[in-house]
Amino acid sequence: MATETFYYDNKIVRNFAIATVIWGIVGMLVGIIIALKLIFPEFLGGIAELSYGRLRPLHTNAVIFAFAGNAIFLGVYYSLQRLCKARMWSDTFSKINFWGWQAIIVSAALTLPFGITQSKEYAELEWPIAIAIAVVWVVFGVNMIMTIYKRRVKHMYVAIWFYIATFVTVAVLHIFNNLVLPYSFLGSYSVYAGVQDALVQWWYGHNAVAFFLTTPFLGIMYYFIPKAANRPIYSYRLSIVHFWALIFIYIWAGPHHLLYTALPGWAQSLGVVFSVMLIAPSWGGMINGLFTLRGAWDRVRKDPVLKFMVVGVTAYGMATFEGPMMSFKNVNAITHYTDYVIAHVHTAALLWNGGLTFAMLYFIVPRIFNTEIHSLKLANFHFWAATLGTVLYVIPIYWGGITQSLMWKEFTDEGTLMYPNFMETVTHLIPMYAARAIGGTLYFVGVLAGMFNLFSTMKKGTLTADEKAEANRAEFASDTSKGSSFHRWLESKPTQFTTLVVIAILVGGLVEFIPTQLVKSNVPTIESVRPYTPLELVGRDIYIAEGCVGCHSQMIRPFRSETERYGDYSKAGEFVYDRPFLWGSKRTGPDLHRVGGKYPDSWHYMHFMDSRSTSPGSIMPAYPWFQTRKIDLELVPAKIRTLQRLGVPYRDGYDEVAVDELREQAMGIAQGLQDSGFDADWDSHMVAVIAYLQRLGTDIKAQPQAGTNTTTAQPAASR
Amino acid sequence: MSDKKIHDDNKPNVILDDERDLLLDHEYDGIQELDNAMPPWWLYGFYFTIALSVVYLLYYDVLGIGPNQIEEYEQEMVAAAERFGGNEEPESTVNYADLEVLMDAESLTAGRQIYESPRNLCTTCHGQNAQGLVGPNLTNNLWKHGCDLESIMISIKSGFPQRGMPAYGSGQRLDDVQLHQLASYIISLRGSNPDGARPPDMSRSVECEI
Numbered sequence: 001m002a003t004e005t006f007y008y009d010n011k012i013v014r015n016f017a018i019a020t021v022i023w024g025i026v027g028m029l030v031g032i033i034i035a036l037k038l039i040f041p042e043f044l045g046g047i048a049e050l051s052y053g054r055l056r057p058l059h060t061n062a063v064i065f066a067f068a069g070n071a072i073f074l075g076v077y078y079s080l081q082r083l084c085k086a087r088m089w090s091d092t093f094s095k096i097n098f099w100g101w102q103a104i105i106v107s108a109a110l111t112l113p114f115g116i117t118q119s120k121e122y123a124e125l126e127w128p129i130a131i132a133i134a135v136v137w138v139v140f141g142v143n144m145i146m147t148i149y150k151r152r153v154k155h156m157y158v159a160i161w162f163y164i165a166t167f168v169t170v171a172v173l174h175i176f177n178n179l180v181l182p183y184s185f186l187g188s189y190s191v192y193a194g195v196q197d198a199l200v201q202w203w204y205g206h207n208a209v210a211f212f213l214t215t216p217f218l219g220i221m222y223y224f225i226p227k228a229a230n231r232p233i234y235s236y237r238l239s240i241v242h243f244w245a246l247i248f249i250y251i252w253a254g255p256h257h258l259l260y261t262a263l264p265g266w267a268q269s270l271g272v273v274f275s276v277m278l279i280a281p282s283w284g285g286m287i288n289g290l291f292t293l294r295g296a297w298d299r300v301r302k303d304p305v306l307k308f309m310v311v312g313v314t315a316y317g318m319a320t321f322e323g324p325m326m327s328f329k330n331v332n333a334i335t336h337y338t339d340y341v342i343a344h345v346h347t348a349a350l351l352w353n354g355g356l357t358f359a360m361l362y363f364i365v366p367r368i369f370n371t372e373i374h375s376l377k378l379a380n381f382h383f384w385a386a387t388l389g390t391v392l393y394v395i396p397i398y399w400g401g402i403t404q405s406l407m408w409k410e411f412t413d414e415g416t417l418m419y420p421n422f423m424e425t426v427t428h429l430i431p432m433y434a435a436r437a438i439g440g441t442l443y444f445v446g447v448l449a450g451m452f453n454l455f456s457t458m459k460k461g462t463l464t465a466d467e468k469a470e471a472n473r474a475e476f477a478s479d480t481s482k483g484s485s486f487h488r489w490l491e492s493k494p495t496q497f498t499t500l501v502v503i504a505i506l507v508g509g510l511v512e513f514i515p516t517q518l519v520k521s522n523v524p525t526i527e528s529v530r531p532y533t534p535l536e537l538v539g540r541d542i543y544i545a546e547g548c549v550g551c552h553s554q555m556i557r558p559f560r561s562e563t564e565r566y567g568d569y570s571k572a573g574e575f576v577y578d579r580p581f582l583w584g585s586k587r588t589g590p591d592l593h594r595v596g597g598k599y600p601d602s603w604h605y606m607h608f609m610d611s612r613s614t615s616p617g618s619i620m621p622a623y624p625w626f627q628t629r630k631i632d633l634e635l636v637p638a639k640i641r642t643l644q645r646l647g648v649p650y651r652d653g654y655d656e657v658a659v660d661e662l663r664e665q666a667m668g669i670a671q672g673l674q675d676s677g678f679d680a681d682w683d684s685h686m687v688a689v690i691a692y693l694q695r696l697g698t699d700i701k702a703q704p705q706a707g708t709n710t711t712t713a714q715p716a717a718s719r
Numbered sequence: 720m721s722d723k724k725i726h727d728d729n730k731p732n733v734i735l736d737d738e739r740d741l742l743l744d745h746e747y748d749g750i751q752e753l754d755n756a757m758p759p760w761w762l763y764g765f766y767f768t769i770a771l772s773v774v775y776l777l778y779y780d781v782l783g784i785g786p787n788q789i790e791e792y793e794q795e796m797v798a799a800a801e802r803f804g805g806n807e808e809p810e811s812t813v814n815y816a817d818l819e820v821l822m823d824a825e826s827l828t829a830g831r832q833i834y835e836s837p838r839n840l841c842t843t844c845h846g847q848n849a850q851g852l853v854g855p856n857l858t859n860n861l862w863k864h865g866c867d868l869e870s871i872m873i874s875i876k877s878g879f880p881q882r883g884m885p886a887y888g889s890g891q892r893l894d895d896v897q898l899h900q901l902a903s904y905i906i907s908l909r910g911s912n913p914d915g916a917r918p919p920d921m922s923r924s925v926e927c928e929i
Contacts, residue, residue: 082748157747223750232732232751236743241757245765265787269780273772280765287761295735329788367726412891415803420891421837558792560799569792600883603844603853614843614852676853677918 004152004473007466008081010368012094014463016074017361019102021451023070024357027062028444030055035437038588039430041611041619048625049113053547057124058112063349064122066105068213071357073097073140075220076163078364080144083160083223084151085471093143100136104129115545116186119580120201122208123177127188130178137174141167148494152471155491158239162219164498165247169211169505176509177204183642184635187541191646194575195523198258198583199267199516203509206254213349214316215247217356218285221313224360225289228305234291240487242284244504249277252508256327259336260557261583262572264522267512268329274508275327282320289313304379305363311387312355319348334409337553337587339429340401343394350390350443358382358450365454371461378453385446392439400432404587409561417564422590427617526573528702531648532695534662535669537639538631539692542685544582546623553584554593554696567594567697574700577648589620594697601669602676604690626686627679631666633659665691813895815869821903830904833897839890841901844883849908851917854884858908861919866927871902 036043037052044050077094081087088094107129111117117124125133144167148160156164177200180188190197226233233239255263255271290313293300300306322344326335335341366373373379407425410418419425490497516522532540543549556562558569570593575581584591599607603614608626611618637655644650650658663682669691670682680686732751734742745752779785786794821827834841834849844854855863864874875898878886887893893901909927 079748085748153747155745155747157745157750223748226732226750227728227748230730230733232734232738232742232753234753235755235757236745236752237754238757238761239752260788266780268788269776273775276775277765277768277772279768280761283761283764284757287758291755295733367728370725372725414892415799416891419838420889421840424837558788560792560795563792598885598889600853603883606853616842616847617837 002472003470005468005470006085006087007468009077009088009091009094009465010463010467011465012088012091012098013074013078013364013368014458014465015098016070016077017365017454019098020067020070020074020357020361021447021454023062023066023105024354024447025444025451027059027067028440028447030059030062032437032440032444034059035433035440037621038433038619039437041621045621046624048115048623048629051546051621051623053550053621054113054115054545056547056550057117057121058109060122061108061112061124062105064208064212065108068217068349068353068357069101069105071353071360072166072212072216072220073101074357074364075216075223075360076140076144078360078368079159079220079223080147080163082469083153083157084147085153085469086147086151089143089146089150093139097136097140097143100132100139104132104136107132111186115542115547117545117547118178118180118188118190119544119547119549119582120177120190120197121205121585123174123201123204126186127178127180127182128185130174130180134171134174134178137167137171141171145494145498152473155488156494156497157222158233158236158243159219159222161239161243161491161497161501162215162222164494165243165501165505166211166216166219168498168501169207169215169247169251172502172505172509173204173207173211177201181642181646183638187635187639189639189642189646190580192579193646194578194581195262195264195572196513196516197579197581198261198575199255199263199512201581202257203251203254203512206257207251209345210250210253211247213353214250214282217316217353218246220356220360221285221289221309224305224356224363225292225309225313228303228309228359228363229293229296229299231292231294231296234288234294238284238288242281242288245281246278246284247501248504248507249274249281250508251505252512253278253327255512256332257585258583259327259329259332260559261555262570262575264516264572267516267522270512272327272329275324279321279324283317286313286317286320304373304376304383305359307380307383308355308359308362308386311383312352312359315347315351315355315390319344319352322347333557333559334405335401336557337585338401338404339397339432339586339588340405341586343398343401346397347390347394350386350393354386354443354447358386358447361450361454365457366461368464368467369458369461370464371457374453374456374460378449382446382450382453385442385449389439389441389443389446392442393436394439396432396435396439400429400436403432404429408565409559411561417561420565422565423615423617426588426619430619523572523576525576526571526700529574529576529699531577531643531650533665533691534636534640534658535665535688535691536695537643537692538636538662539685539688539690540582541639542626542689543692544580548592549582549584551584551586551588551620553587553591555583556591556593562591566591568700570697571700574697577643579643579646592693592696596694596696596698597701600676601672601690601694602678604693605673605676605678605680605686608686608689626689627681627684629685630681631662631683631685631688633662633683636662811895813899815872818868818872818899820868820906821900822907826900827904827907829897830900830902830907833893833901834904836890839893839901840888841890844888846913846915846917848911848913849905850913850915855924856917856919857905858911858913858916859919860909860927861921861924862927863920863923863925866906867929868899868902868906871905872898875901 034052034055108125116126179191182188192200252270252274255267256275259268300310325331362379404425407419412418556566556570563569607614608623610622611620636658640650640655640658666682666687669687670680673680729749738753741753743752743754833839844852845857846852849857878884
């Protein structure tokens, strides 16, 4: 039988390695900038494109899709070729995957700071970029699947199972969450509204964590831990059980991002229980990773690859225990909307995703450059900076998150809010934000050291662009492994395997969506809720572009501490015209769902020009450009027509009079502001945003409701 | 291309003595697999969470025994109403018209503390020195809703929600003594001529005649 000789493509691996490191630096630097903005709101102030609300999605997108994304490709392109004993199926596809992905990242950096966004978290990129993502992702998937088909090893190793699940699920998630109807080249409205949009978004958002930041990294763990430790995988059976359990259960858990919101109770309960059931499948991965190191722990002390792996896998175990705990409704009532969640995700992101990525880089780079690591000492420094940096990052904001929550909820002995002024809860947190920025900077310094170390290693060695390998295809046919089990058979059948994965990941989503979409009782209609006026709609689009949702929720939960502060709790029927929904996930500032009518227009004007003039201590940036930038009136008719097509009941021909109505409403607001001595043009962003804010949450007040406690209609609150 | 490799990735796996029987004949790029049983604590933990989930869904959703979030909220509101006497404004025991403007330093300091406290939010609209921001200047002789002690106390207490000032300025509720101190402090500022005083709205203001 002839032994075949072939060559692994290391050049593509090298390219992804460089991209991972560079984008990691960029994404984390943006993170440090926005962390500083929370302490020094004037830092880089006055520049619209660098405001907090616009940079925050740039940070999340850069670290998730640019840093972790390139790391996934790095891991897959390196390990898949070796696990399949085959070169990647198509060098062209590899190149399209690489350059296409980098182009998408650049286009993200060129749109998000300019306020071009769909607003849904981690799915902010507007529809043309979303389409490009889908195309490049499919190119990646085809390249991967075809490589699997022409493999020279009969069975697919567990890492490949995770890669397949990653490809399939991310494709499904991305496509369904990005279904929008465009009104212009870079503008669109979600096909889902309100509650449905929230459900789809968090099905996506949660599973972006699951299938972009978890499953591919588990695959990476399954390849690189045994390779680096030179030990066999602890338990094949555990691999099987935790793999299928993980991908089946994960997809259901999205609603835990929406507990105590207007999402129907049954969907919330599914989110709770499937999150709790996730503990074991997640820990299965951790156990299999850590137990594989049995007998090799002495090497963990010396080898930075294993060190990063062990801390990463341990952080994964902590985060996947903490996540289900935060999904219990009574815990969620405390942690949700607070910085606790930010601490939770950074434990996982910095150590699990970051740790595994750097472990992989320290493993791969010396190998493909056929040399030793430039400096073991520097790699150890990187490890300690990463670990301590993360600890210093998360502890202050875990603390801060709990503090924030307790302050929101505290009542005096007389039964009124202890901190009716939201500002007190903000100013109290600033020292913790400062400590967090120090921790983050330490982590960043470690990454800079890592970059220097890796690039020096590359310089020292020579890239083996095409690495020679040999395999005997005959073993493929004659491999009669004793596994006569069904699963062993399945591991040799990529088509059947992938089909089963698709089924496993679709069930949960379908069970949750179909009833929410079709059963009317899930979103009870409220008669008095009407579509936004054209001016309010434009104001809403500005609110979206500015990323206000990054700090302000629009979802008052049914807690006494919230209805006292903000007014009546939010009802599902109030959001039927919200495309996209803007419930938010973090309250650095107060909830705004019932801000309408609470302050005079002039208050908002002053607050936007200088938030500290009306709210001393505020860390909200100033928006001086609201005064100078003009509304694009030409887009208004197209926006109205697009919404009509989506079912919003504007009367026929309304698009033709929309601009006139907009002008009339805007003139009224502008006149009022001018009477108060403020300089406001009717067609400025300022007027539109104020119109939107003054509308928020007011429709329901027009509705006479029997049995409603009248005192809750008057919010007793704050800013 | 150099055939000399610094990293030998094809060293045989380290297999411990007690593992030899567990080694499967799986091999992927040098990675082998053991056939260890799933740890029982892990497996039974998994079963436990599944059982817990079934009970949870039965309790809260299928059988509807546990309260849903709106019922929870209503219970919370009832409990608060029982404890604090609801949201009703406590009956005033004092006739404001009978009160005199307080002049003593102690009361005025107390009034000032209330005015400046972040709990009461006066400053956010009327300014640190009552010079007026979004809300009117409180230091001149021009008033919209009456400049006597009683009128000011009532204005603070009930607010003017239609014009942007919620009751107590959306801050904490004040008792009659605090209200008295605050209004006296505001009166004491009259004529203080702070910097940046907001010009009066002559269409609605009335000269104070006390």
